[in-house]
Amino acid sequence: MTALAAPAPEVPRDVSRPLVPWTVAVPLAVVSGVLLDAAFPSVGAWGLAYVAVAVVLLLARGRGVVASYGYGVLFGLGFMVPQLQWSGIYVGAVPWLALATLEGLLLALVLPGFAVAWRLADRSGGRLLWTLPVTAGAVWVASEALRSRWPFDGFGWGRLAFSQADSPLVFLAALGGVPLVGFGVVALAAVGVCSVLEVRRLLVGPRPGRPVRATVPFVALALLLLPAASGAQRNAGTLDEATDTTVRVAAVQGDVPRAGLDFNAQRRAVLDNHVTGTLDLAARIEAGEEEPVDLVLWPENASDIDPLTNDDAATEIGRATDAVAAPVLLGAVLQGPGENITNAMLLWDPQTGYRGRSDDQAENGYYAKQAIAPFAEYIPYRDFFRRFSPFVDQVTDFAPGERAAVLEMGGALVGPAICFEVVDDDVVRRQVLAGADLLVVPTNNATFGLTDENVQQLAMSRVRAVEHGRSVVHISNVGTSALVAPDGSTGRRTALFEPDVLVDAVQLRSGRTPATVLGAAPELALTGVALLLVLGHGVVSVRRDGAAAAEHAGDDDDESEQQP
Incomplete structure (x- = not known):
């Protein structure tokens, strides 16, 4: 055959x-x-x-x-x-x-x-x-x-x-x-x-x-x-560490006058909302209704008026910081370098004010967002994409930060990851490797209305908490905000487009998980x-x-x- x-x-x-x-x-x-x-x-x-x-x-x-x-x-x-x-x-x-x-x-x-x-x-x-x-x-x-x-x-x-x-x-x-x-x-x-x-x-x-x-x-x-x-x-928990150290954190969700792309058209109102929320907290502390806090966190875009060039904005931030008697970390849009702008977190101390801006970001209370978002914070191939949307010319290009920066405040070493940086594996890990024992994700959700974006982003912060064995303060200007434990669990969450303040003790951890060590x-x-x-x-x-x-x-x- x-x-x-x-x-x-x-x-x-x-x-x-x-x-x-x-x-x-x-x-x-x-x-x-x-x-x-x-x-x-x-x-x-x-x-x-x-x-x-x-x-x-x-x-x-x-x-x-x-x-x-x-x-x-x-x-x-x-x-x-x-x-x-x-x-x-x-x-x-x-x-x-x-x-x-x-x-x-x-x-x-x-x-x-x-x-x-x-x-x-x-x-x-x-x-x-x-x-x-x-x-x-x-x-x-x-x-x-x-x-x-x-x-x-x-x-x-x-x-x-x-x-x-x-x-x-x-x-x-x-x-x-x-x-x-x-x-x-x-x-x-x-x-x-x-x-x-x-x-x-x-x-x-x-x-x-x-x-x-x-x-x-x-x-x-x-x-x-x-x-x-x-x-x-x-x-x-994480490897080789004590897990009983806590700090008392206040996260201020100030809300905005209106949602949308022009949420910051009334920039002073946004700043005033966060100042007012902090002053109200200070009044409750003074009245004995709330325990003193070790640090206060404001979200991304809390001050779209550059407080480093605008004395009035700096005065208001200082007033709130002095009243609450705790350092305040706030999101601000800064003018420069050059024609660009910078998405930054600034550290304000009671009585002494802003710690100062220099090349040594970690010591001077300044962190610039490293992973800037295309089409939101800069426009690649602007001439080409202008054909599809007139909104591209509403975007001024941001300048990216160049490195991690851990900010010491109220006994904690805080590592920020601004907004969409929480999606980036490398940015969050670099903050932990730089020594952060507390992570904070300040974000602006005002431009996404009542969609699921805010809760999807909170879920990312919860996964990051487990990944690196860190507490995460997820603070939005409009919600949803939450204090996330190292196991990814949350307590009370804020509602959308409502002023609120979250206050609680959060756990500090300094060890490293296998994921932190292994990286990519x-x-x-x-x-x-x-x-x-x-x-x-x-x-x-x-x-x-x-x-x-x-x-x-x-x-x-x-x-x-x-x-x-």
Whole structure:
């Protein structure tokens, strides 16, 4: 019998073609994206993240790279369009949809990676199925690493870990940072998918040469161990440190006259609101209704009048600081350098006022935002983007800060991460490495109205608290503000667009978590796994195609020799 007549090797039916027909896969891809968005606040149904990932994993099985990317685009848009809706609340649909489309196209890359991961897992009759959780998780981490760095220094909003602030899996942040939490979500979803497929296969009946695999016991063990490990981690704290030191913090949410892009049109009113909130606190302390505080924190843009050049603004800030008898750290927009402006945090002391501005930021009470936001704090390619939105000319370019700065105030070493800097792994970590035992995220949410942006950002601060084992004061000018414990939990939260003051004792910690020590190493390692997967699959495919071509050529030669 010739080679052409030999029976083809048996390929399991569920591997030879997609599990989900395209008529179902198209709407399902969009729905899975919407489900992933619902895992984030304000819905906050974090378990839906596992469902969404499991669905797109199933959609990728048995499909080619190009087809998988098409479904990935539907998934990415289904997630990013609602996730980033806040970005267009005052600037219109075009900038919002442009950003959502770009981020969706980048997120879509995970599905071709999933398709390749399935091909590896399904080899040898499925004996490599155990590799799927690792390779799928690595692919997701690689995708988020790209989105967080490119283009325009990246935009990591919507990273999977930020949906897990209330999940038992958040403890992974202390071990390997935000990337490891995302890896854990995808890996656990993949374990669930493998288990379902195994049960399905067993119900149909095992075939010769296809032994029962241990995926089901594995997922059961994982589901039992993860909550226990989470509880242990939440109580463990950081490495080699005492955890009983506290300071009493006041976070002042002053509110703004009106929401929108022109929230600071009445800049003096915004400053006065924060001065008034601090004076009211001082009056309660003097009356014995409130205990004295060690430090006071105002949000980003609390003073858009530069107090270093405007004596009236400086006088008002000094009046509030003297009254409360505690140092005040406030967000201010400063004029300069040159034609630029600077988004900064300034430290004001009672009686002596501003500590002074020099190159030595840490000693003199000055921190400038390092990671400035494209299209909000500077406009790249301004002439080009002016064609799409007239709002680009309303943005004056900010000058970025050049380094971390830890500010000593009231017995605490405070490390600020201004607004969107909380998304940036490196900025937050640098503040901790510089010695911060308390993190503060001052932010301005007035430009996003009543959208979910404010609670999504608070969730990021909660994950950062677990990641670095630090208390975080998340203070917004309009809300939602909260004092976050090192385990990510919060007490009372402020309401949107209402003046409020949060006062409580917060814990100081000086040790370092494994995530703080390792930095980007887990992300780089997992990204390397994903790249090796893709390259390895490419090499194997080329060799297999070459071998098949050679075998076909040999069969043609045999047939030609048999011709008379």
